[in-house]
Amino acid sequence: MSESELAATDAAVEPSHDDEDRLTPAFVAAVLDRVEAGDDEGARALVAPLHPADIADLFEVAPEERRPALATALAEMLDADVFAEMNDWVREALLDELDAHQVADIAGQLDTDDAVAIIEDLEEDEQRAVLRALDPDDRAAIEEALSYPEESAGRLMQRELIAVRENMTVGDLLDYLRSNEDLTTDFWEIFVVDPAHRPIGTLRLSWVLRTPRTIQLADVMQREQTLIPVDMDQEEVALRFQKYGLISAAVVDQAGRLVGMITVDDILHIVQEEAGEDVLKLSGAGDGDINEPVLDSYRARVRWLVVNLATALVASSIISLFEGTIQRMVALATLMPIVAGVGGNAGTQTLAVTVRALATNQLTRTNRWRAVMREIRVALLNGATIAVVIGLCVSLVFQNPLLGVVIATAMLANIVIAGLAGVLVPLTLERLKADPAVASSIFVTMTTDSMGFFVFLGLAAASGLVG
Incomplete structure (x- = not known):
């Protein structure tokens, strides 16, 4: 297409999403036409307003043979959040085009559970190369996760959490959270552990913010909690979240020590995945993914x-x-x-x-x-x-x-x-x-x-x- 034709195409493009929040065919065609014409900047301008999940959808609806060129054009936008939202088959094909250091950079930006989801689908030699390219701390966490059975709580959990001792006051906790820049920034609950690092209670952020600084954590924490064994099947984990109305839950190893947590956003993916999996198994249709080879x-x-x-x-x-x-x-x-x-x-x-x-x-x-x-x-x-x-x-x-x-x-x-x-x-x-x-x-x-x-x-x- 000439530049004038592309401009006319862009002007004629409907909104990027339809009434059901799906990418419109006209929008997808406009992006792919820009890429085919070598106008990478124009393609990026169209894609820039999209959410990472929508960029992932763009790759999924694009024809398979046009995805490599699309990935090249949008390389600077293909960050960890996009890969985390991407269909497994599409993501695996794109990762095959990247070297180990590039995959390691993406995995290093993700929570442990999302990084594991990316790395576990790689071939064994590719896994080793990516793990070698990771930072030592990230490598240790991911290797530990990969040691657990597939579709278990150990694979699903994330290691980034807040755990404190019960002898602290609310004021001590607030000071600790504000002064320690290495702590994770995304959490809903704070876990209270004993000297052996076994969880003994939880604190909701709403309680912490509304409680006077002088109160002991032991006096406001909720001692009853649902603990998830590290080897529990992910389907059983989802059932526990549903049954007890959980937002997050502690994951413990065989000795009862806190090793991670699972949050409800992970469970939503599991519920959808397991429900679809059972329907497909009833029909003998395998994975039933339209992107499957x-x-x-x-x-x-x-x-x-x-x-x-x-x-x-x-x-x-x-x-x-x-x-x-x-x-x-x-x-x-x-x-x-x-x-x-x-x-x-x-x-x-x-x-x-x-x-x-x-x-x-x-x-x-x-x-x-x-x-x-x-x-x-x-x-x-x-x-x-x-x-x-x-x-x-x-x-x-x-x-x-x-x-x-x-x-x-x-x-x-x-x-x-x-x-x-x-x-x-x-x-x-x-x-x-x-x-x-x-x-x-x-x-x-x-x-x-x-x-x-x-x-x-x-x-x-x-x-x-x-x-």
Whole structure:
């Protein structure tokens, strides 16, 4: 584009965001056109007002082949805050273009938890190179975090916190906070520890600011607190934050010593990530990220499609057992998909409710059988309703009351079976220490298809419907 055309493009650009706070296509196109024309300064002028999260979004919506040029043009804007907000796959591709010292500079500007999120995705040799380029203190903190299991509190926590002894007064604390420039500037709570550095209480900033200077911390601190073990799974951490309404929480090691803290802004990311992860696992779609490389998506999905093919063959083999019955009454072939399809939907409903209940700790060993009985009652009500409707419709359409009774009975039976499968399959996987979200839908669908065909065709053959 010529400069006049670019100027016209910029003048025609709509606001950078639409009504739903997303970058508009016109704005993205204007930035990319500037980059393509070699007008890096013009591109930076357009991007300058954006929040770091919006700059990260800009890279995510840009075509993959144009991201390197965009990164070169906006290099001075690609700070740590932008990388912290960026999609994992996009960030990993951009970091591959940087040398170890550049990655170390970015990681050094971040809180420990965000730095770990960047470094843990690198190849092992790249990790070592970046760690060597870090300051010794940052390197030690990140290496310690990387020693904890993935998706654990140790990976999630940040080391930057305020911890003091209980023998201080409020005045001593305020003087300490004001005079020590090395302390972190972002915190909501102050942790009170004993001589062994074990947390014994917390102080909210609002209490500190409203309390006279002469009062002892031991007299105003809250002694009851929720402590997070360093090896606790991040999903369980999120549940504790939700259950107890936490803003921040202390993380302790096996000896009970304070080693870090987790804040609610980190938990919001975890809640979103875990919720999306469970939905994707139910469908066998892998990470389900539109920025994921095609081959990675292929490998994640194809194995479950192969399993699905095998389960479909089970249902097909059941149909083959009743081939003669179907040949004598073609209407059965027309109605079979209805029984299997409605049963499958009923099973998926129950499965979704059960997996969510397991994920949020609503369904435990204490109430699991009560949950099973509840789903049976729901299935009976649903089955009876659908059975009456389909039975009457089939009787009227085909002028065959016996066929209506057969399909109504089969529908009721299959919806009840679907309800049982929808709750028992994830419970069984959970009992076997497997993730109940992984491929449960495949086995539930196999059950409802197979049993739907078997019950419907078996009743048709046994009832004398087919002469």
